[in-house]
Amino acid sequence: MQPTVVLLHGAFANSFSFAPLQAELGLLGHRSVAVDLPGHGFAATYPRAYQTPQDPKELAAAPGVLKSVSHADNTAHLIAVLERASANGPVVLVAHSRGGVVATAVANTRPDLIDRLVYVAAWCPVDLEVAAYYAEPEMAEVDPDVLGHVLACDPAELGLIRANFRTADDRALAGLKDAFLADGTDDELLAFLATLQPDESLDAGGPDDRARAGSWGSLPRTYVRLTGDASLPLALQDRLIREGDALTPDNPFDVRTLHGSHLRWMVRPEAAARLLAEIAGETVSNP
Template sequence: MQPTFVLVHGAFANSFSFAPLQAELGLLGHRSVAVDLPGHGFGASFTRAYQAPQDPGGLAAAPGAIKGVTLADNAAHLIGTLERAKRNGPVILVAHSRGGITATAAANARPDLIDRIVYVSSWCPVRLDVNDYYAEPEMAGVDVGAFASALAGNPADLGLLRVNFRTANPESLAAFRAAFFADGTDEQFLTFLNTFQPDENLDVGGSADRAQAATWGRIPKTYVRLADDASLPLAMQDRLIREGDELTPDNPYDVRTLAGSHLMWLVDPAPAARTLGELATLPAPSARA
């Protein structure tokens, strides 16, 4: 039976960024659903102060709909989508970037709804919480401070993380491009940047949300490495794979690699669509044994 690909976006992103990938999947004969997590997509807040000419003071103070949204909220929303998709047959859950945290939490809670989980350069915490991984050697080259000039408002006051992606500050734009899309053209970069929303929630989970061997560990899993990713470096991707394999040695990752940056696989989606298409016919490890 044909599986449904359920696609989960990363931070500041939404279902819109999956449109080119979904087109490629559809042309290959595959069914897909792109999820908007709570406070994303048409549920996001785009204050008037974010429009040009921008009002920096208003942008720093305006409330956002994503305030108070938790990882548990994200997981519950995703589980609802998985339940509906599962009625139509097998489900392949695909997560990108920060979306991997939500996918992992959903897999911990409802492994019965997922026939394969696919991480595309995304977080699957095993030994540490996500914030703690940023202090590890594999993340040493990631300049998280480069985004400071584009931060709007105090996260503690707003109850959310707000970034001004419509800034004209050349240092901020250069930092965004280096982190996400150094291999794209200026036009592609700015186009993708304008699909981002300014607000993201603050909850990246804790120890209870790390991958659990008894539940998450039962699901066949694939990790798609992005070889030129600067925001989640290859060394950290490989560490997450290694830690997942150590947690479930009888159910190791099926590992694939795509060339490109954190976002190139979505801008030039044909290679990723072919890779995902191969997974649609891949038997579970128990069936291969």
Template sequence: MTQPTLILVHGAFATSFSFAPLQAELAFHGVRSAAVDLPGHGFAATFPLGYQAPQDLARFTSEPGSIRGVTVDDNVRALTEAAARAKEHGPVVIVAHSRGGATLTALANAHPELIDHMVYVSAWAPVDLPAAEYNAEPEMKTVDNAALARALAGDPGQLGLLRCNFRQADPEVLDGLKALFCADVSDDEFRIFLNSLQPDENLDAGGPEHRAQAGTWGTIPRTFVRLGEDRSVPTAMQDRLIREGDALTPDNPYRVRTLMSSHVGWLIRPAEAAMQMAQIAADVAAESDR
């Protein structure tokens, strides 16, 4: 049986490092995986000296960042290279989380031949609207972004990027971020997660041209993994994205799975997620051998 490679694509402010616990579990299931850093992430990120402790907020909010000017198209070029390398060794399954879904969608539009299966884990799969515009839709009205807004540092217009102070000690902000992203884990697990994030994210979440296209994206088998306790991308929005994708290509609908997890809890406690990913990998392997 030809074993697929799972390429793991992170969300906003995250890096390939966030997939380490999941990759360990996948390895124990015999599943091959590769976590990638999109441009300006991981060791290519900027951690301003003013971000260290004790913090110098004046420096932190003014220092330039390497992710300035990075676009979705830049992300697609990097992911194209990773997918092409993996494709040399068998089927490719791309697993995208959160904002990483916008890059996966754009890649599937451009190079469907490189992807054997797409997996969106509470991820943006824009069909009717550009990804960022979904934030203003009724399904997002329950999202409390007040803590995230208070964590923003500096002027995005001047910096040319989004910058967040995840190392602050304001208890109200920390409580709000925990409630938004991972209310289902311990306080220590939450703080470890928070310290795994990078402070900078690019401004470009994709335009109308990056919405899913029936003739390319719509030809690839796909799975949507719903996160049933997600307060960042509510289940109502996840279900809307599924409906829009199914309406675009009714002959190739999503295969839907559900994890009872917060937005990042499945990465912190990945045992169940790894089991589901292993099942998806086994299905793809069986399909490729037919």
């Protein structure tokens, strides 16, 4: 039976990010579903002050739905999606970036809903919480101000993170390009930023959401390394792979590699689609 490839977005993103990839997967004959976590996609908050002409003061104060969305809400939502998808056959769950935290939490609690778990330059916390990895040597070269240049509010006051991706500030755009799409064009960057939403939840999980050997560790797992990723560096990706393998040495990651930045695989998705199609085919032939 054909598997369903379930695509899970990262921070500030949504199902819209995966449209080009889904088109390629469809042309290769594969069924896919792109998930919107709670408060994302058409459920996102877009303050009027985010439109032009922008009002920075109002943008910093306007309430957003993600203030009330927790990591537990995201986990429960993804479980509900996977329950529906698994009724139609095998499920390949593909998580990108921060989406890996939610995917890991679901794999900890409902591994029965996943036939293969795929991380694409995604967070897979094993030894530490996600926040703690930022203080580790592998993250030393990541620009800590990349989002600071577009931060539009005080997260502590608003209860969420709000970014102004509609900025025309050259410094901010250059920082975003270097961090996320250095191998793309300026137009590709602006097109991708236009799909992002301004808000993201503050809750990225805690110590209980690290990978667990008895559940997460029982699943077939693939880690797709992105060699040119400047926001989740290759050194950290490799560390997450090593930690996962050490947790379950009898069930190590199947490691694949794509060349490119954090976003290239979605902006120019042909190679990624072929790789995911291959993984999906292997999932069916090696249940």
